[in-house]
Amino acid sequence: MKAYVYVTLKKTVLDAQGKTVTQALRGMGHTAIADVRQGKYFELTLAEGTDLEAVRPEIEQIAAEVLANPVIEDYRIEFGG
Amino acid sequence: MKAYVYVTLKKTVLDAQGKTVTQALRGMGHTAIADVRQGKYFELTLAEGTDLEAVRPEIEQIAAEVLANPVIEDYRIEFGG
Structure with a gap:
């Protein structure tokens, strides 16, 4: 079981x-x-x-607090095999 | 119309x-x-x-030659809205 986290700069942030x-x-x-x-x-x-179901909020927290910087980045989470 | 290219290190390459x-x-x-x-x-x-359909081979070429290093990386292409 895997979780995929995609992190991108917000649309308003210049992507050099x-x-x-x-x-x-x-x-x-x-x-x-x-x-x-x-x-x-x-x-x-x-x-x-x-x-x-139990791990979903934990992944959400990891994405928001560790993997992405919510000030300048958006993230998206997917679960898969 | 967008193309999404995901580049990951090959399974055999150490991901520090x-x-x-x-x-x-x-x-x-x-x-x-x-x-x-x-x-x-x-x-x-x-x-x-x-x-x-016309652009698909071009995206494939860009992924293989510019975005990824095929010696150590795998890539996957998706098309979406």
Whole structure:
């Protein structure tokens, strides 16, 4: 059982890394790409026998307090096999 | 129209950042987390009127040659709204 946490900069925050990638791609002739935003991605493997419903608030807390900086970042959580 | 590219280290490559996060979480008492692997995440906004089928091989090429290092990293591409 795994939890996936996706962390991206808020829309209002300048993404310098993403802008650099966008410009590099344009310079290479990839004009189909209008914009790139870069984020982080965490794959959390849960301990065996973990109850999903019980662990959900804990994952939420980890995402908000450890993995993302809520001042400038948004996060999204998914659960999967 | 957007393309999402997820880049992770190959399973066989040591993920030092992920290990550090795992240990930090354990130190904080989050024993439900057995392991963490960290990756990158790119959100590519495609130019208006881009034909998805036409652009698919281009995104594949960008992921393989620019966004990921295929020697040590795997990538996965998704398309969405």
